[in-house]
Amino acid sequence: MNLELQGKSVLVTGGSRGIGYACCEMFAAEGCNVTILGSQKQSVECASARLEAQIGRGVESICLDLGKPDAVSGIRDRLRSVDIIVNNAGAIPGGGLEDVSDSGWREAWNLKVHGYIDTIREALPAMIGRGAGVIVNVIGIAGAAPRYDYICGSSANSALMTFTKAAGAHAARHGVRIVGVNPGPTETDRLVKLYKSRAAERFGDASRWQELLADMPFGRVAKPEEVASLVVFLASARASYISGTIVNADGGAMYG
Numbered sequence: 728m729n730l731e732l733q734g735k736s737v738l739v740t741g742g743s744r745g746i747g748y749a750c751c752e753m754f755a756a757e758g759c760n761v762t763i764l765g766s767q768k769q770s771v772e773c774a775s776a777r778l779e780a781q782i783g784r785g786v787e788s789i790c791l792d793l794g795k796p797d798a799v800s801g802i803r804d805r806l807r808s809v810d811i812i813v814n815n816a817g818a819i820p821g822g823g824l825e826d827v828s829d830s831g832w833r834e835a836w837n838l839k840v841h842g843y844i845d846t847i848r849e850a851l852p853a854m855i856g857r858g859a860g861v862i863v864n865v866i867g868i869a870g871a872a873p874r875y876d877y878i879c880g881s882s883a884n885s886a887l888m889t890f891t892k893a894a895g896a897h898a899a900r901h902g903v904r905i906v907g908v909n910p911g912p913t914e915t916d917r918l919v920k921l922y923k924s925r926a927a928e929r930f931g932d933a934s935r936w937q938e939l940l941a942d943m944p945f946g947r948v949a950k951p952e953e954v955a956s957l958v959v960f961l962a963s964a965r966a967s968y969i970s971g972t973i974v975n976a977d978g979g980a981m982y983g
């Protein structure tokens with residue numbers, strides 16, 4: 728299937744690891760010119776070098792903390808010229824109201840909620856002016872299936888779902904698409920570390936962490952490349968009539 732992505736410019740926030748890096752790999756494999764954006768200089772440089780070695784051509788990298796006020800001003804020109812943006816940066820702490828401090832809540836929302844909105848605020852007018860462009864927001868299934876023990880993240884994801892639907896409906900009238908993906912638990916470094924800790928506590932053996940996934944759909948969590956495949960498809964011409972829509976990728980767990 729020809730996704731018609733050859734030569735497209737793509738910027739992926741949170742692109743140095745996990746789902747973000749898997750997206751960079753797949754866009755690059757489709758012939759896109761990829762820019763990896765992340766907040767940790769060493770991580771971004773390592774990811775760029777790794778991807779360059781894989782594909783045999785240059786990869787641009789940007790080190791920027793999107794949680795800082797007016798951070799996007801430093802990449803304004805890039806956001807206004809890029810064909811595809813994948814918003815993926817953000818890590819929100821778990822816990823109920825009694826577990827998440829006011830400062831922790833605001834810091835998490837500054838990066839994920841306001842970070843996504845700020846990139847779109849900069850990019851969308853230029854995309855509308857060209858009559859073309861795609862923005863994919865990687866959000867999270869807790870927005871559709873909120874839980875008290877992840878109340879900060881559930882609320883953030885719900886807000887981004889609503890934003891994506893409203894902005895995507897508006898953008899479609901001007902030739903631009905905005906869509907969302909809600910991954911369920913995914914095998915990122917962060918999740919593996921968490922489950923290894925739980926396995927060490929329960930079994931006395933961190934290597935048995937996958938045994939704790941038996942109740943998950945298909946007996947496992949999602950792979951980053953599975954989520955990335957969906958992101959790349961939604962960004963492609965094969966999904967050209969999809970906008971203002973959120974696709975859940977949780978294996979059906981929400982209804983189980």
